[in-house]
Amino acid sequence: MADVKRAIENVEPWNDPQAQPYVRIENVTKMFGEFTAVDSVSLEIYKAEVFCLLGGSGCGKSTLLRVLAGFETPTSGRVLIDGVDMAGIAPYERPTNMMFQSYALFPHMTVENNVAFGLRQEGIAAAEISKRVGDMLDLVKLGPFAKRKPHQLSGGQRQRVALARSLIKQPKLMLLDEPLGALDKKLREETQFELINIQEELGVTFIVVTHDQEEAMTLSSRIGVMNAGEIVQTGTPNDIYEYPNSRFVADFIGSVNVFEGRIVEDQPDHVRIESQEAGCPLYIDHGVGVTSGSRVWVAVRPEKIEITRDKPAQQDNCAAAVVDEIAYMGNQSIYHVLLESGKKLRITRPNQSRTSSDSITWEDQVFVAWHPSSGVVLTA
Amino acid sequence: MNNRRSTFLVSAMAFGFAFLYIPILSLIVFSFNESKLVTVWAGFSTKWYGALLQNEQILGAAWLSVRIAFMNATVAVCLGTLAGFVLARMGRFRGRLLLTGMTTAPLVMPEVITGLSLLLLFVALESMIGWPQGRGVTTITIAHITFSMAYVAVIIQSRLSSVDESVEEAAQDLGARPAKVFFIITLPIISPALVSGWLLAFTMSLDDLVIASFVSGPGSSTLPMVVFSKVRLGVSPEINALATIIVLLVASGIVAAGLVMNQAEKRRQRDVQMAVAANE
């Protein structure tokens, strides 16, 4: 799933100082009465990107999307699309199109008329409309269903009608609100690939809102993680997962073990951290640049921790533990181990063979260890 | 236990429906009574229907009432739909609370008060600006529109609140202006509610005695006013005949509408099931 590679990923315009962003969100704030839904968000999004806004419910991601579509007026700040300030431009005049979470298909129109709706508003000739609608329906594999009404379609088909209806206008910016949220798990995985294929074929810029981290990881070129109306981190899926900038992000994307500690040595190429919780010296092979003695957190992903019966040779990043619980998941097993400090760690191991010879079991005395490059130091 | 409860419920329901329908059935049965003493059966006859068709006063009043009801229903649907739309879709605006009040209060306001207050308004308006000149069809229609638009507004508002607002937003997003969205998306979606609102407004106007009595003038007696003046003097078989005709017209209309809606709903459910089945 993760090997859906896009040409765009190799180009990485956000790392290119020459590149001009296509969509510019500048200090956008949206208040509803006293409540701040979106809190001075600034983003730069490049052409043909798939940018995911990821966050829990009520984090302001949908409000930000509605600001882009023109359904909400920002309290302050501005939005530029292709260099044009969107202030005062009504939704029906914007070069954006939105795919709604509920799909919002017109219940009284056939699939064909739903898809043709946007073109009809532009006053395009009937012959051209029917040609373009036909092409688009073929692209989303709905040709045979053109004459059906929305209630005669399955969930997946409805989703594709909604997609086709927004795409046919060839928007400069396509906004997708939980595009796969209403589909069941299996269909969702298939549709993710279809969505990406169509996006690549048409080269449209996508902004996708989702609460599903897996969906965000697979779909996007970059992710913006939102919390309480603010963007807390922006980066590629890899950046976000491997180099989270805060405990919130580390915990929100996947699961993580966090040790609280104090810096004892901070060099440009490594840091040493003393941690009561870990019960061993922690060594990480990157610098942090904070004063000695300040409080930090070390995050280590569960799959990056080794679990062994024999004591490893290394002194750092290694501690004795007792196995507390094991959960067998089929493809992998999850171990919960207790350190001497009472801290509980979560470790995952792939089940490579059917039966493991050195099978570690409940109450076993074990050692946990990880590589200096596996941990990330967090200052917030 | 369960059995005893369901027996109680079924008998309560049976009693309730008997209570609702026996008076109507007795009206129908005695309209075919030979005798003028409405409640003493003296043989089958349709002569009262003949008498009814000869009665110029009743026929004239009925025609007037239908005309008023038609005008009223049409205007009330337009105004009531606007009011319902404003309440369901326009969010907050100054004076929203007052508008909510003015659309729900007429539903429960005693008719004598509405009638009296409108009459006093018309009299005052006439002395101030010379309109409306005297009272009659116009004033009755205005009075009826005022209370029936409140009913329409409530119907439309509740219908709209069950329609996903993002459908209308999607239409705007695809480039349709708000006015256009209203006419080609919102109205077609709520069209069943428009039809029932129109019918409700029509029957309410056709049925109103009290308000019409206050705001009508000489020569503009509506059907309920004529019926009331006759009924006050005692029972009359002609009125039974009239009631039978009205009941049959309404009942057949409602049953037909119910059947059509039921069919549509069944077809719709079959479609949905087929779509789900085809997907599996």
Place this chain on the structure above:
Amino acid sequence: MSREGFVAMGERMMHGADPLARMLWRFPPYRWCVAVARRLGLTGRTAVIAIPYLWLLLFFLVPFAFVLKIALAEALIARPPYSSLIEWSEDTYLTIKLNIGNFLFLIEDDLYWKAYLNSGKIALISTLGCLLLGYPMAYAMARANPAWRNVLLMLVILPFWTSFLLRVYAWIGILKNNGLINNVLMGLGIIDQPIVMMQTDFAVYVGIVYTYLPFMILPLYANLERLDVTLLEAAADLGCRPTKVFFTITLPLSIPGIVAGCMLVFIPAVGEFVIPALLGGPDTLMIGRVLWDEFFANRDWPVASAVAIAVLLLLVVPIMLFQHFQSAEAEAGV
């Protein structure tokens, strides 16, 4: 199909409107008018709000001001039959004559007090009657087989669509001395003297319960049908007997429906005129009837207005309650 056609027609019309609007836009005076309207805050949105707003303001709210004004005037034998509050005496002085005599008259004459109290009593008892009869019906309908529900609902609504006046009239034939009930009872030999039912308070109760029953059933049914059956199952699963389930779960959850139904019956019943006029006796005093008689028989508009104001004061609290529940339901998206 027909709806699709309707849409297509609408769309074609709107397309015709677009070029027209563009042409109008080229015409400067139109542009100036639009600019002025925008400056004044008159957008399409404002216009849409203003139309129903102004109508209701003019024909629903403002009339009450006139009722108050005339309640404070003196009765005259003239056209219109009341005095003016504001007069120019000797062409120079503006005098305002407020006459609270009408209200004093209402307080002094115990006819009005009796009518007032009696209306409240009759409306209250009838409302209870509607509730006692309507609740089991609504409950049974909500628990009926779904295929039957729509039919039953239609049966409840059907009488409501036929003439109210004629349905009240039907009861005359049933309740009078030689009417249906007495004929049947005497025919069966249960009684030998007709029971006097017409022109009594009893007939009025029957008439009100009969006409307002659908208004009680519909909100109750809407509420009870929404009730999640798994709640009842959960209560039973936790060891609650059916009767107790009803009193601890169903009844408390249906309170909004009960309040809405009771208000829909009580408020109009207080001011009811037709039912006491047709079924009640000469001593069945109800405030709606008193108002009617003051207006049509005595032609005393000021006193009629004063009565109307008094009734309104009586009903302000229930109407506000009704509004409150109504808007709470609307907010809940029902």
